[in-house]
Amino acid sequence: xxKLLLLLLCVPLIGSGQKxxxxxxxEWKLYRYHNSxxxxxxxxxxHNFYFKSSTKKKEIAITFDDGPLKNTKDIxxxxxxxxxxxxxxxxxxxxxxxxxxxxxxxxxxxGMHTHSHLDYSELTKEEKEKDINKCIExxxxxxxxxxxxxxxxxxxxxxxxxxxxxxxxxxxxxxxDSHDWNxxxxxxxxxxxxxxxxxxxIILFHDRIDILDLIKxxxxxxxxxxxxxxxxxxxxxxxxxxx
Numbered sequence: 414x415x416k417l418l419l420l421l422l423c424v425p426l427i428g429s430g431q432k433x434x435x436x437x438x439x440e441w442k443l444y445r446y447h448n449s450x451x452x453x454x455x456x457x458x459x460h461n462f463y464f465k466s467s468t469k470k471k472e473i474a475i476t477f478d479d480g481p482l483k484n485t486k487d488i489x490x491x492x493x494x495x496x497x498x499x500x501x502x503x504x505x506x507x508x509x510x511x512x513x514x515x516x517x518x519x520x521x522x523x524g525m526h527t528h529s530h531l532d533y534s535e536l537t538k539e540e541k542e543k544d545i546n547k548c549i550e551x552x553x554x555x556x557x558x559x560x561x562x563x564x565x566x567x568x569x570x571x572x573x574x575x576x577x578x579x580x581x582x583x584x585x586x587x588x589x590d591s592h593d594w595n596x597x598x599x600x601x602x603x604x605x606x607x608x609x610x611x612x613x614x615i616i617l618f619h620d621r622i623d624i625l626d627l628i629k630x631x632x633x634x635x636x637x638x639x640x641x642x643x644x645x646x647x648x649x650x651x652x653x654x655x656x
Contacts (some may be wrong), residue, residue, distance in 0.1 A: 414418065417444070420591070422637070428496055441465070441588050441589070441611075441655050442475070442588070442589045442590055442605070443587075443588070443590055443607035444590050444592070444595070446585075447566075447567050447590070448655070450567075451567075451569075451655055451656060454569060454570075454592060455517050455635065456654075456656070457565070458569060458570060458574055459569065459654055459655075459656065460652075460654060461574040461577075461578070461584065462569050462574070462584040462585070462586050462652075463583055463584065463585050463586065463615075463652040464586045464587065464588050464615065464650065464653065464654055464655060465588035465611075465613050465614060465615055465652060465653045465654075466612075466614075466615070466647035466650045466651075466652070466653070467585075467613060467651045467652065467653050468612055468613045468650045469613075470612055470613075470640075470648065471612050471637075471638050471639045471640060471641055472612065472613065472639065472640050472641075472642045472646070473610065473612075473613070473614040473615070473616060473634065473640070473641055473642070473647075474498075474500065474610075474614070474615050474616070474641070474643065474646075474647045475497075475498075475499045475500075475616050475631075475641055476499065476501070476502060476524075476563075476585070476587065476616065476617060476618065476644065477499060477500070477501045477502065477618045477619060477622075478502045478526055478617065478618070478619045478620070479502075479504055479526065479530065479619050479620055479621070480501055480502075480503055480504070480619075480620035481501075481503065481507055481508070481512045481515060481620065482620040482621060484505075484620050484621055484622070484624070485501075485512070485515060486515060487624045488514050488620060488622070488624060488627065489516075489518075489521065490506070490592060491624060491627065491628060492520065493518055493520060493521075493595060494595055495631070496520065496522070497631060497641050498520045498522070498641060498642060498644075499520070499521060499632045499641075500521075500522040500523065500524055500561065500585075500643070500644040500645040501516060501521060501522070501523050501524070501620075501621045502523075502524045502525065502526035502561070502563040502585075503516075503523055503524070503525060503526055504527060504529065504530050505525060505526075505527075505528045505547065505548045505551040506529045506551075507526050508551055508555060510555075510593065513555045513557075514637055516557070516619030520643075522558070522560075522643060522644055522645060523557050523558065523561075523563070523565055524560065524561030524562060524564045525545070525548040525549070525552065525559075525561065525563070525582075526543075526562075526563050526564075526565060527544055527548065527564065527565045528544045528547040528548050528551075529544075530565045531544060531565060532565060532566055532568060533565065533568045533570070533572075533573060534566075534568050534570070534579045538572040538575075538576075539607060541572050541573060541576060542572075542576050544584055545562065545576050545577070545580065545582075546608075548562070550592050554647055559580075559581075559582065560582065560583060561582065561583050561584075561585050561644070562577055562582045562583070562584055562585070563580070563584070563585050563586065564584070567586055567587075569584065569586070569607060571630075582584060582646065585615065585644070585648075586615070586656070587615045587616065587617040588611070588613070588614050588615050588616075589606065589609055589610065589614045589615070589616045589617065589652075590604055590617045591605060591617055591618050591619075591622070592605055593618055593619050593621060593626075594600055594619050594621070598623055598626055599623075599626065600623050602622075602626050602627050602630075603626060603630050603633060606634075607630070607632075607633045607634070607637065610634065610637060610639060612639075613647060613650070613653065615644065615647065619653045622652075650656040
C-alpha cells in the first residue's frame, strides 16, 4: 500500500473533473491514498472490477490476502470450526503440495493475488500477462477454481482489465479496508470494521491478522445483525463503485 503514495504522483488526473459523492464516500472505508488513486481512474476501467455488492441485505464477505502465511492455518481452523465462509487471495509462488490442502473445504473460496505480489503499475502489459498466466498455471496444477483475481495494492488499469476479461476472471477489490496491514490491531482494528460495516461489504483482511482480533470482529459482526456469506453469493448482485 505504501507504493500507492508514490503512484499518486505519477497517475494523470484522468477524470479529475468528476464530482465525488460525499454520501457515498461515507459508506466506504478505503485507505486514503487508495481512495485518491481510485478517483483518478476512469469509470470505464473502475467498473470492470467488483468492489461491493448492491444487495440491501445485511450480508458481507470476508477476504484474506497474501497467504499462505504462518497464521493461515489458525485462521482457517477458526473459520471452519464456526462455519464461516471466506475467500483467500493467494500469492501463487507460495503454494506447494502441502499448504494447498488448507483450502480444500467447501466453505473456502480462493482467488489469485498475483504470482509474487508485484506492483503491476511498474510492469508492461506483457509482464502483467505473464504473471497472471503463471497464476493460472499454478491454479490448474493444484486443481483450484479459476474465478477471482485481486491485484496487489489494489492497482487497476486497462491492461489488467483486458487480461482478466480474456481469461474469464473477475477482478475483486474491496469496500472496507481493515488496515491490519497498517498496524491496526486490538480495539482500533475491531472498531474500524464494526463502525464502518455496511450491507454488501467486501472486507479486506490479510493472513497476518491476529486470530483473537478476528474472533472478536466476527462476534461483533453478528451482534450488529450482519451475516457473513460467501463472496460468490454477494457477486450474484451487481457491483457498486466508490466513484
